[in-house]
Amino acid sequence: MADPTDDRVTCAVLIIGDEILSGRTQDTNLRDIARYLGVLGVDLAEARTVPDVMAEIVAALNALRARYDYVITTGGIGPTHDDITADAVAQAFGVELYEHPDILAMMSARWGGELNAARRRMARVPVGGELVKNPVQGPPGFTIGNVFTLAGVPQIMRGMLEDVGPRMRGGRPTVSRTVRVEGSGEGVIAEPLEAVARAHPDMSLGSYPFFGPEGYGSNLVLRGRDPAQLGEVVAELMAALKATGIANVREVESA
Amino acid sequence: MADPTDDRVTCAVLIIGDEILSGRTQDTNLRDIARYLGVLGVDLAEARTVPDVMAEIVAALNALRARYDYVITTGGIGPTHDDITADAVAQAFGVELYEHPDILAMMSARWGGELNAARRRMARVPVGGELVKNPVQGPPGFTIGNVFTLAGVPQIMRGMLEDVGPRMRGGRPTVSRTVRVEGSGEGVIAEPLEAVARAHPDMSLGSYPFFGPEGYGSNLVLRGRDPAQLGEVVAELMAALKATGIANVREVESA
Numbered sequence: 001m002a003d004p005t006d007d008r009v010t011c012a013v014l015i016i017g018d019e020i021l022s023g024r025t026q027d028t029n030l031r032d033i034a035r036y037l038g039v040l041g042v043d044l045a046e047a048r049t050v051p052d053v054m055a056e057i058v059a060a061l062n063a064l065r066a067r068y069d070y071v072i073t074t075g076g077i078g079p080t081h082d083d084i085t086a087d088a089v090a091q092a093f094g095v096e097l098y099e100h101p102d103i104l105a106m107m108s109a110r111w112g113g114e115l116n117a118a119r120r121r122m123a124r125v126p127v128g129g130e131l132v133k134n135p136v137q138g139p140p141g142f143t144i145g146n147v148f149t150l151a152g153v154p155q156i157m158r159g160m161l162e163d164v165g166p167r168m169r170g171g172r173p174t175v176s177r178t179v180r181v182e183g184s185g186e187g188v189i190a191e192p193l194e195a196v197a198r199a200h201p202d203m204s205l206g207s208y209p210f211f212g213p214e215g216y217g218s219n220l221v222l223r224g225r226d227p228a229q230l231g232e233v234v235a236e237l238m239a240a241l242k243a244t245g246i247a248n249v250r251e252v253e254s255a
Numbered sequence: 256m257a258d259p260t261d262d263r264v265t266c267a268v269l270i271i272g273d274e275i276l277s278g279r280t281q282d283t284n285l286r287d288i289a290r291y292l293g294v295l296g297v298d299l300a301e302a303r304t305v306p307d308v309m310a311e312i313v314a315a316l317n318a319l320r321a322r323y324d325y326v327i328t329t330g331g332i333g334p335t336h337d338d339i340t341a342d343a344v345a346q347a348f349g350v351e352l353y354e355h356p357d358i359l360a361m362m363s364a365r366w367g368g369e370l371n372a373a374r375r376r377m378a379r380v381p382v383g384g385e386l387v388k389n390p391v392q393g394p395p396g397f398t399i400g401n402v403f404t405l406a407g408v409p410q411i412m413r414g415m416l417e418d419v420g421p422r423m424r425g426g427r428p429t430v431s432r433t434v435r436v437e438g439s440g441e442g443v444i445a446e447p448l449e450a451v452a453r454a455h456p457d458m459s460l461g462s463y464p465f466f467g468p469e470g471y472g473s474n475l476v477l478r479g480r481d482p483a484q485l486g487e488v489v490a491e492l493m494a495a496l497k498a499t500g501i502a503n504v505r506e507v508e509s510a
Contacts, residue, residue, distance in 0.1 A: 019461055021299045022431075023289025024476060027282075030304070034278030044276045046311070047304040049285070052461075056301070079441050080462045081449035111442070118445030137466075153464065185468050211468050 009042045009169060012064040015049040016057055016085050017075040017152055029074045029157050032206075036158075039174055039204040039223055040165050042070070052076060057088035065092070065146055070168060072161075075152030077141065079118040086142075089149055090126040097124040102131060103139050133163040135219070136208050143167065159208045162221060174204075174223050177234050181241060182217040182248040185209070189218055192240035200224075200233050219252070264297045264424055266325040269315055270304040271340050272407055275330075284329045284412050291416050296428040296480075297325070307331060312343035320347070320402055325423060327416075330407030332396065334373040341397075344404055345381040352379040357386060358394050388418040398422065430482050432489050436496065437472040437503040440464065444473055447495035455479075455488050474507070 013033055019025040027049070034044045045068055050056040057076075064071045076085030090097045103123040107115050122139045125131070132141035132148060136159040141150045143164075150160040165174065181189055186209050197205040203224040210217060220237065224230045234251065241249045268288055274280040282304070289299045300323055305311040312331075319326045331340030345352045358378040362370050377394045380386070387396035387403060391414035396405045398419075405415040436444055441464050452460040458479040465472060475492065479485045489506060496504045 018459060019463055019476075020285070021289055021302065022459075022461075022476075022478065023286045023291075023293055023299070024431075024461075025463065026286045030275070031278045031281045034276055036278075038278055044278070045306065047276065049302040051300065078445075078462070078464070080445040081452055082461060114442075116442065116446070118449075119442040121445075209467075216468050 009070075010045040010068040011037055011042050011070040011072060011168075012045055012068040013047040014057070014060055014064055014071055014073045015047065015075060015152075016052065016073055016088075017049075018052050018082070020049050020075075021051055028154050029152070032154065032158055033072055033074075033161065036161050036165065036204050036206075036223075039202070039225070040168060041225075042168055052082045052084060054084055054088055054091065057085065058092045061088065061092045061147065069146060071147045072164065073147065073149045074157055077122065077139075077149060077151055079121050083121065085149055086121075086124045086126065089129075089142075089144060089147060092147075093126055093128070093144055095127040095144075098127055099123040100125040100131065100142075107139065132160050135159040135162065136210070155207075155209060158206045162206070165223075174225055175227050175230055176221055176223040177230055178252050179220040179222070179234060179237055179241075180217065180250055180252045181220065181246060182215055184217060184246045184248070186218055188244065188246060189220070189241065192244045192246075193220060193237070196233065196237045196240055199236075200229075203230070203233060205237075217248070264325075265300040265323040266292055266297050266327060266423075267300055267319040267323045268302040269312070269319055269326055269328045270302065270330060270407075271307065271312055271328055271343075272304075272330040273306050273337070275304050276306055283409050284407070287409065287413055288327055288329075288416065291413075291420065294428060295420050295423060295425050297423055297425070307337045307339060309339055309343055309346065312340065313347045316343065316347045316402065320400065324401060326402045327419065328402065328404045329412055332377065332394075332404060332406055334376050338376065340404055341376075341379045341381065344384075344397075344399065344402060347402075348381055348383070348399055350382040350399075353382055354378040355380040355386065355397075362394065387415050390414040390417065429478050429480055430485055431476055431478040432485055433507050434475040434477070434489060434492055434496075435472065435505055435507045436475065436501060437470055439472060439501045439503070440466075441473055443499065443501060444475070444496065447499045447501075448475060448492070451488065451492045451495055454491075455484075458485070458488060460492075472503070 020027050048060050050060050076083045125142045126144045129142040129144035134140045136156045141160045148164050150157045206221045208219045275282050305315050331338045380397045381399045384397040384399035389395045391411045396415045403419050405412045461476045463474045
């Protein structure tokens with residue numbers, strides 16, 4: 001709950017995907033979003049999970065966006081035929097979809113002649129929407145009105161969230177710092193990261209892995225309200241990583 | 256609310272608890288229920304998560320029980336002041352709560368003179384309700400109308416589920432098979448997958464990508480009611496993928 005002196009700022013989450021309702025996939029995005037919003041001071045007020053069915057997504061989205069300050073959707077923005085979230089958001093807002101030139105440019109640079117119709121689906125954004133940065137891999141998400149449409153893959157969703165908080169009203173301001181680990185995967189980072197996260201439940205710690213020809217590793221983003229405390233936790237995390245034998249750790253500019 | 260000409264049986268899940276919406280607790284009950292229902296052939300059609308607030312629980316429960324064949328609630332049936340699920344279910348059905356004699360007898364045997372007011376809260380059942388056995392520990396759940404009210408603690412919830420299935424009008428079980436593609440992303444998989452999906456509208460085909468330092472690809476899950484037809488479609492999909500030049504395709508154990 002926000003301070004009584006503050007306006008309460010509310011958010012709902014709409015999880016889109018047959019794979020959650022079939023039990024095949026364990027959702028973890030709700031918990032990650034809840035923690036991220038908690039640090040911002042935004043109340044997660046309700047969550048719904050709906051199947052990949054146009055009418056269901058549209059109805060749930062319209063109910064939630066009318067009732068809460070913000071809605072975050074996860075899932076259904078990939079290139080396959082069952083990825084209909086962009087279509088549903090556009091329908092809910094009564095607008096068309098168009099191929100966003102920035103995404104097309106990004107995709108052309110990445111895929112060149114292999115930019116086929118399926119991939120181009122991921123360039124579609126509702127008219128009037130803006131992009132949500134994707135620091136992990138693949139095309140960005142988007143936002144229109146009070147709705148943020150993010151990926152369903154947890155690592156990508158978490159990365160996109162970092163570009164959502166700064167656009168939300170009234171959440172108490174947070175500061176973030178980024179620790180970059182090179183040459184170690186999340187498998188070895190997870191344990192020290194989780195230990196530090198558990199010791200500081202009032203802070204948000206996210207891990208955004210990268211890999212490619214130039215190397216692999218992860219950017220660890222720490223977010224909190226108190227800059228002094230944040231500095232201490234950055235130092236604690238770096239010490240914990242090094243104590244685990246992870247040598248290549250340094251602080252970088254936050255995204 | 257299934258079409259009477261259809262043998263589709265639907266269920267919704269209502270997750271009740273501030274601890275889920277705050278991100279403190281990772282829900283796992285939805286997935287467990289989904290898998291349990293899948294084996295029964297009951298479709299999990301929607302899930303909602305609401306806070307421990309009477310009006311929110313009542314509104315969500317009334318919306319869901321009007322629309323689906325069954326509703327399963329989890330959480331909020333403990334002894335503390337914030338456990339208001341029984342009150343909310345009674346209010347939704349417009350009935351009173353009473354202390355069920357079987358539960359009181361069980362609790363007296365267990366607690367004797369220590370059966371205090373807080374514990375007696377857990378003996379309350381809506382008038383017209385029946386008990387749902389708890390084979391694990393603590394008091395039973397209950398059912399009224401098309402609603403089953405279960406514990407939130409995962410081990411107890413799962414135990415109670417065993418007494419829910421036999422009371423549901425069973426649909427036919429679905430079977431699933433999984434085709435794993437390695438070294439190809441969804442961008443190239445999408446086209447053959449969509450062609451096969453369109454040719455078989457009575458089956459569910461989903462693509463669940465994975466990626467990491469050790470590789471990337473996608474698990475393609477096919478789900479249907481007719482095992483023979485499912486086998487034919489698996490073969491058709493594998494042939495279509497290979498015809499597109501996707502070499503690393505094999506069937507794996509379904510989850």
